[in-house]
Amino acid sequence: MATLLRKMWESVSNRSCSGSGSNSNSAERFCRVLDSPLGVFDQIPSDILIQILKLLGPKEAAKFTLVCKAWRWLASDNRLWIYFLQNYQLEPWDTIFFAEINLSSGHPLPTLVGQMPQLSFKRIFGLREQVPGAVIIDGGSGYCKFGWSKYDRPSGRSATFLEFGNLESPMYTRLRHFFATIYSRMQVKPSTQPVIVSIPICHYDDTESAKASRRQLKEAICAALFDMHVPAICAVNQATLSLYAAKQTSGIAVNIGFQVTSIVPILNGKVMRKVGVEVVGLGAIKLTGYLKELMQQNNMDFESLYTVRTLKEKLCYVAIDYEAEKSKDTRASFEAAGEGWFTLSEERFQTGEILFQPRLAGLQTMGLHQAVALCMDHCHSAELAGDPDWFKTVVLSGGTACLPGLAERLDKELRELFPPQLSSGIKVIPPPYGADTAWFGARTIGNLSTFPGPWCIKKKQFRKSGLSLIW
Numbered sequence: 001m002a003t004l005l006r007k008m009w010e011s012v013s014n015r016s017c018s019g020s021g022s023n024s025n026s027a028e029r030f031c032r033v034l035d036s037p038l039g040v041f042d043q044i045p046s047d048i049l050i051q052i053l054k055l056l057g058p059k060e061a062a063k064f065t066l067v068c069k070a071w072r073w074l075a076s077d078n079r080l081w082i083y084f085l086q087n088y089q090l091e092p093w094d095t096i097f098f099a100e101i102n103l104s105s106g107h108p109l110p111t112l113v114g115q116m117p118q119l120s121f122k123r124i125f126g127l128r129e130q131v132p133g134a135v136i137i138d139g140g141s142g143y144c145k146f147g148w149s150k151y152d153r154p155s156g157r158s159a160t161f162l163e164f165g166n167l168e169s170p171m172y173t174r175l176r177h178f179f180a181t182i183y184s185r186m187q188v189k190p191s192t193q194p195v196i197v198s199i200p201i202c203h204y205d206d207t208e209s210a211k212a213s214r215r216q217l218k219e220a221i222c223a224a225l226f227d228m229h230v231p232a233i234c235a236v237n238q239a240t241l242s243l244y245a246a247k248q249t250s251g252i253a254v255n256i257g258f259q260v261t262s263i264v265p266i267l268n269g270k271v272m273r274k275v276g277v278e279v280v281g282l283g284a285i286k287l288t289g290y291l292k293e294l295m296q297q298n299n300m301d302f303e304s305l306y307t308v309r310t311l312k313e314k315l316c317y318v319a320i321d322y323e324a325e326k327s328k329d330t331r332a333s334f335e336a337a338g339e340g341w342f343t344l345s346e347e348r349f350q351t352g353e354i355l356f357q358p359r360l361a362g363l364q365t366m367g368l369h370q371a372v373a374l375c376m377d378h379c380h381s382a383e384l385a386g387d388p389d390w391f392k393t394v395v396l397s398g399g400t401a402c403l404p405g406l407a408e409r410l411d412k413e414l415r416e417l418f419p420p421q422l423s424s425g426i427k428v429i430p431p432p433y434g435a436d437t438a439w440f441g442a443r444t445i446g447n448l449s450t451f452p453g454p455w456c457i458k459k460k461q462f463r464k465s466g467l468s469l470i471w
Contacts, residue, residue, distance in 0.1 A: 049074055050077060058081075061075050061080060061084070062126070078119075078120070098247040100448070100449060101117065103244065103445060104449060104450045104454075105450070123449075135149075135190075136439055138154075138241070138436075138442060140198075140398075141257035146186060149447055155186065175220050191229040192231075195230050199214075199221070200217075203217075204277040222235065226462060232457065234455045242395055242397035244441035245395075246432045250266060252375055256283060256284060261280040261368060263280070263372050263375045267386065279371075282365055283400070287312060290350075291316065291347060293361075294351065295347065300342065303339055317349055318404070318406040325349050326346065331343055369410055376422075389425050392425045393427050394427065396431050402434050
């Protein structure tokens with residue numbers, strides 16, 4: 001370290017301390033304000049010293065806070081620790097900044113309108129380095145994604161927990177079997193780490209029976225995990241996690257699941273069920289089935305529905321203008337493992353079109369744009385406190401939501417349904433992390449500087465307070 005500092009000193013020693021510009025003024029103010037001098041380094045502008053500390057890295061830079069008041073002031077500079085957060089942390093800087101500003105205090109989220117809390121990024125960096133991490137289990141409607149929050153992606157996938165065990169057996173038994181299978185595949189002891197579990201988007205209504213069903217599911221999840229000696233549990237619904245992954249705390253989460261599509265309004269991290277959650281009976285399996293019909297009509301032979309699903313994921317897209325797309329040459333080919341080459345043409349955009357025109361597949365239900373517009377209209381009519389445009393950000397999630405062109409088409413359709421004063425500001429965000437969006441939202445929580453503190457419930461709290469600490 002001393003050698004590096006000596007070399008850096010030699011590289012800047014030819015600069016005049018009295019040179020012109022802001023660097024010299026900054027150095028003079030720096031030396032004048034502080035009681036403890038920097039010795040020979042008094043002549044170096046503070047921004048050059050920060051560059052030296054950047055080269056040394058966070059561990060060595062932190063040691064300088066123990067030298068004297070001057071070095072403590074310099075080594076605690078937020079610019080330095082923002083740099084370290086940008087270059088020494090797993091998550092992108094904008095995700096870290098969003099999370100520490102909005103999520104660090106837990107639920108309910110703070111309302112930050114026109115104000116920005118003062119943060120010490122040195123402290124945040126140190127705390128994030130000490131966070132134990134968490135096991136993340138995102139039980140999607142089709143597939144479950146699991147892994148550790150310190151990983152850059154889920155480590156594995158499996159069929160969702162509803163497909164585990166005998167469906168006639170009690171929910172607790174199925175969940176216990178499901179969680180035990182996940183921990184076995186991860187080769188992790190449940191007692192070693194907190195767990196973040198995504199709560200499936202189900203029992204949508206604000207009725208008493210729906211509330212009871214949601215409560216029963218959460219209680220069964222917590223009971224199963226605590227009986228496996230998990231130290232702490234954080235349970236958050238998938239729609240909210242998808243919003244967090246997109247660096248949003250308010251908006252409308254649109255999840256195209258395995259069987260249905262849910263449109264969920266969320267304000268400051270809380271699902272607004274009283275405003276209204278819309279559900280469309282159209283999901284990924286319907287799109288796969290429709291592509292299967294189109295291929296059969298064109299005498300294309302295939303051995304399994306898995307092949308059809310793969311072709312949907314690799315070749316299909318959503319046209320911005322369905323009628324105009326018909327006049328284009330849209331042929332494309334893909335080689336399916338074990339089945340050879342397949343060439344699709346109009347089937348490529350006809351498949352995704354049923355999201356907007358369900359009648360093409362013989363379905364009697366609303367189009368996606370109509371359901372989202374209805375949810376937006378309910379949000380607008382509710383006149384809730386805070387940002388009047390909170391519902392104009394739409395975040396897509398789910399594997400089928402990754403179809404190219406879907407976000408652009410939904411944006412276009414929504415703008416055509418609303419007058420200019422309402423359509424202004426509408427923003428449709430594609431799945432930030434593809435089919436794993438909710439898992440990454442959970443990872444954002446698991447890597448917070450304050451985790452597990454305000455986000456988790458422990459067994460003793462669960463027995464004493466029940467679900468009052470689970471949102």
